Amino acid sequence: xxxxxxxxxxxxxxxxxxxxxxxxxxxxxxxxxxxxxxxxxxxxxxxxxxxxxxxxxxxxxxxxxxxxxxxxxxxxxxxxxxxxxxxxxxxxxxxxxxxxxxxxxxxxxxxxxxxxxxxxxx
Numbered sequence: 001x002x003x004x005x006x007x008x009x010x011x012x013x014x015x016x017x018x019x020x021x022x023x024x025x026x027x028x029x030x031x032x033x034x035x036x037x038x039x040x041x042x043x044x045x046x047x048x049x050x051x052x053x054x055x056x057x058x059x060x061x062x063x064x065x066x067x068x069x070x071x072x073x074x075x076x077x078x079x080x081x082x083x084x085x086x087x088x089x090x091x092x093x094x095x096x097x098x099x100x101x102x103x104x105x106x107x108x109x110x111x112x113x114x115x116x117x118x119x120x121x122x
Contacts, residue, residue: 003117010113017106021099022073025092026053026065032091045088047072077103 029047048054053065072085076099087096 003120006117010110018070018074021077022069025095026069028095029092047088047092050088051085076100078107079103
């Protein structure tokens with residue numbers, strides 16, 4: 001029973017970390033877009049502009065934006081990076097690099113914990 005609790009805790013922790021990084025990346029990307037001048041908004045590409053995630057008035061679109069952000073976060077944290085969603089601006093690339101570095105540490109911890117749980121079964 002103790003091992004089931006540990007596995008549940010690791011899965012829940014992974015979901016929370018993924019959600020945090022997905023929302024953080026979306027927030028930082030939107031702040032970059034909001035604080036830029038109108039001319040810069042027209043001429044520069046950002047993650048939000050490239051993947052049609054700019055307007056947040058509709059709750060249905062907001063759910064879609066959350067799914068895209070979570071998908072980007074999990075592929076970046078796991079360093080898989082399929083390439084269908086990717087950072088565009090230099091600022092977003094820096095944030096993406098930080099997420100990847102944190103992801104290496106995070107998933108190493110997760111895998112070590114799972115290996116520890118499996119070894120206790122034997």
